[in-house]
Amino acid sequence: MLLKINPPFRNPLVSLLLGLSVMPLATCFANTDARQAVIQHFDRKIIGGGTQCSYVSVENSNHVAVANNLGLLLFDGGDWTLNELPNGAQAKSVAGFENLLYCGGQGFIGILHLNSTKDEPQWIDCTPTIQSKSGTFDDVWRMFVPPMKIDRTQKHANCAIFSCSEFAGSITPQGEYQQWLTGPIRNAATWTNGVAFQTDGFIHFFDWLGVEVEKIRLDADWKMEGVLEKQNQNITLLTHNHGIQLWNGSMWEASESPLSVRLQQVRANCIEQYGNTVLIGTSSGGILTTTDFKSYQNPYTQESGLISNSVLSMKSDVRGNLWVGLEGGVDLIKNNWPHRIPKGLEEIKEAGYSSLHLADGKKYWGTSQAVYSQSPDEESLKVIDGISGPIWSLSERQNDVWVCHRSGAGIIQDDKFHPIINETGVWNIWASSDPTIWYAGTYLGLIQIQYTARGRHPRSRWQKNGRVEGFDESSRFLSEESKGVWWVSHPYKGAFRLELDEQNRTLSRVDVYDDTSGFPSPLQINLCTLDKGMIFATSKGFYRWNPESDRMEPDSSALRQLIDKNQSYQRIMNSPEGDIWIFKNQSIHMLPLGGLSVLDDTKSRFAFMEQNPVPTPFESIEFLQDGQVCIPVERGFTYLTPNLMHHDQMLPALRIQEVTHLNTPNSNASIEDGAILLEAGVHALEFELTGLNSDWAGLLEYQWRIQNVAEQWSRPTSNSRITLSGLQPGTHEVEFRAFIDENIPCEVTPVTIIVHPYWYQLPWMRALGLLLSVSLVIVFIRRNRRILEADHLIQKQKEHNKRMEVERAMKASMEETEIALRAQKTEAKEQQLAAKNKELASATMHLVQKSQLIQTIDTSLQSLKSQIPGESRAEIDVLLNIIKEGGKLDNAWDTFTKQFDQVHVEFHKRITEQFPLLTKTDFKLCTYLRMNLSSKEIASLMFVSLRAVEVSRSRLRKRLGLQKDQNLIAFIQNI
Secondary structure (H helix, E strand, O other): OEEEEOOOOOOHHHHHHHHHOOOOOOOOOOOOOOOEOEEEEEEHHHHOOOOEEEEEEOOOOOOEEEEEOOEEEEEOOOOEEEEOOOOOOOEEEEEEEOOEEEEEEEOEEEEEEOOOOOOOOEEEEOHHHHHHHHOOOOEEEEEEOOOOOOOOOOOOOOOEEEEEOOEEEEEOOOOOEEEEEEOOEEEEEEEOOEEEEEEOOEEEEEEOOOOEEEEEEOOOOOOEEEEEEEOOOOEEEEEOOOOEEEEOOOOEEEOOOHHHHHHHHHOEEEEEEEOOEEEEEEOOOOEEEEOOOOOOEEEEOOOOOOOOOOEEEEEEOOOOOEEEEEEOEEEEEEOOOOEEEOOOOOOOOOEEEEEEEOOOOOEEEEEOOOEEEEOOOOOOOEEOOOOOOOEEEEEEEOOEEEEEEOOEEEEEEOOEEEEEEOOOOEEEEEEOOOOOEEEEEEOOEEEEEEEOOOOOOHHHHEEEEEEOEOOOOOOOEEEEEEOOEEEEEEOOOEEEEEEEEOOOOEEEEEEEEOOOOOOOOOOOOEEEEEOOEEEEEEOOEEEEEEOOOOEEEEOOOHHHHOOOOOOOOOEEEEOOOOOEEEEEOOEEEEEOOOOHHHOOHHHOEEEEOOOOOOOOOOOOOEEOOOOOEEEEEOOEEEEEOHHHOEOHHHOOOOEEEEEEEOOOOOOEOOOEOOEEEEOOOOEEEEEEEEOOOHHHOOOOEEEEEEOOOOOOOOOOEOOOEEEEEEEOOEEEEEEEEEEOEOOEOOOEEEEEEEEOOOHHHOHHHHHHHHHHHHHHHHHHHHHHHHHHHHHHHHHHHHHHHHHHHHHHHHHHHHHHHHHHHHHHHHHHHHHHHHHHHHHHHHHHHHHHHHHHHHHHHHHHHHHHHOOOOHHHHHHHHHHHHHHHHHOOOHHHHHHHHHHHHHHOOOHHHHHHHHOOOOOHHHHHHHHHHHOOOOHHHHHHHHOOOHHHHHHHHHHHHHHHOOOOOOOHHHHHHOO
16 A cells, blocks of 8 residues: 655654545544454354455445455355365455456456345456457456545546566456566555555556556565655555565665564554554454554454454445454454443453543453453553452542452552452442431342541441341342432342431331332343432333322333333433433433433434343443543453444445346346335245345344334344245335344335236226126026925925935944844854864864874884894784884874864865876875974974975975075965
């Protein structure tokens, strides 16, 4: 970046700062101090791109463009889209105007038109034209467009200037190319009147029209990142890894400033002007800020919230917010938001509860863990020993610093804690109308404290008198109505009105006010003070005590016109200037100026707190002398700058980017004069909503409603594509709006959808229908007479049909009876068959047992035969022959087969007819296999060996003609 300064400024670094201020800047400048602003992260999971976001362009009001190593990223306020380059290469640089983007990548330069009505982005590939004139090229690392102050009627006013290693030149919106300089080119940066290019040994200064105005020699080892020219030829150069170098007209000198030394360590990558501050993005140190190019601060690093410390590009948009391209994604630093993290508190992660800023600049921070002190000239924090968090309040009372915490309360003096109360947790202390009497609101009621101004030690100035007897409710908020009369609120029990005998510390009367006394249900009561009066924040608006009716009633002041009585509110209070501050859900609202008497809704402002919410229900606020306020949040503390708080005009507005007709593929519906006209039918439309407002980037959701269908808005959705289906003929008034919070209404974008009626719904068709209806009535009357005449015949036919129906019923009943009888017979047969099957099984078991007995006798005789004399062996042989002949069971076989045939009907007949060549042995074997007998059981029945049965089975398979894969038993079972 090269910027020009006029005399009388002589210091080149100061000149650089002031020269930057002449650059075209955002129209809305935010707080530019070094305190950290809110950072909105867009990491790779969100943007969908690669790891490197090397270049950012914010010139287009509807899109943010980011060059990414996977393509060109576009953000429309709601969604990120990744657009591949035509050659599929990485994007390296991008710049542009309204609806026109110039993009450079690996061997590619092209122009993307964003106002195309087609679904796909329309590219003009300028690469062939450039290669034909200047030859091939590699990465295009730099892309610039002239600032808006340039006369747009000039030839190159709308061109883009680019540089690659081989050459540099310009591209017109029509894709015409002009070469400016040949390489090798190391880098390029803008200056006040154009672009500066670094070659080997020189810096070449060109104006925006492509005319070289000056050339200065440069050390070949340096790589420039930003330059500044002064009329007396003094130049300040920001280099990548050699810090800041100064040119005095004849030679270069190295700056020895702390900033220059730091830049040599972390290496500069990019530079951006923001108000009176210059921001420098580095390779390893995050973002450095400076106002004089000597000293610096380092508010943004990975430790304090950036995605990474490698900052590749920075651009501030028209709202004053800073877009940062990094290794790992894109960060949006919301400078235009009122939030700032106090200096030195960037790494506090615990919840904040209270803060205290003293007039001498010293600060105290009370969190969920401890109390930290911070001296005016130090960023580091010091823990005050002896105090356990949470720290409910920090306050300055009679020039003493009071701290109230979960275990008691006391005084901090010289960063040492002096306990005053230690028997119970203390919320805060309040002054009474008697300057010597104070009251501490504790977990268990009230404790009276005596103050003596002459005491030198904290414990001598402040002495605990004792507890107020008769009241032990948690007393978080107190307010004195009059001397001796105090109000105490309990969030879930209501409000208490106490009449005290302060001298004896006793109660003379206690009145309780809950949902039976006028408070809304559910109880959520916080006692507040507004315009020196008492007011209660509740679950349904604000309430006040009416002493005449002795009841709680809705607030009737001017405030009621600006609040929703059905909304829940946590706190309300006045600033020292009289502004009204209200805590409401995830936002803080401010109504300036001067209290209830001058409330003006058009001036109301708010701060959205969802990204770092206030710890409910422990909201508090500290009004600072510089006009800012300090708010404890769930991660430390934040400063709010009131004049940067949002108002209605700063809320995001949507526009309809595209309407897709879902009934017809690849068809878009056009909007003319705020209306969409559709043919008759039932339609479905998809609306793509956009609205780039960097204040709300990453936070937007969307809602819609059809007024003639429902007054309720739809549920918020993060999807910017809204589908409306089932659109019937008629007029549909559709409204869209961005959604941030239910208490922050955004601008409505209306569109009328007119679906033409069906042909039969047209007026002339309705008239014709009426005529036809009259004709049909006449025809009906005439036909009615004939119908009456036919009624008699119909009645007679009904009687005939009734008789036929009775006859059919009787016939059906008889058929059902016959079916039941057949079923009974079938059941009886099945029972008889089961009994016979049981007898067959019993007979089979008898045969098996008999056979086994005979075999046992045969085996025993065979054994005995070898043990007796020879003359007796003949008798044993006779017995063995008798057993052998008897074991064949021929007589029993006949009986058995008769029983078998009763169970397995005609099995023997079927197998004989199908296989007539079976032997008697085969026939028996088939019978036994039909009964699922094992080979061992069959061997016993046939009085043969098991081996013989296996041989018989093998022969049987052959006679039956079975294949190897066929099962013999299954085959026989199916015969």
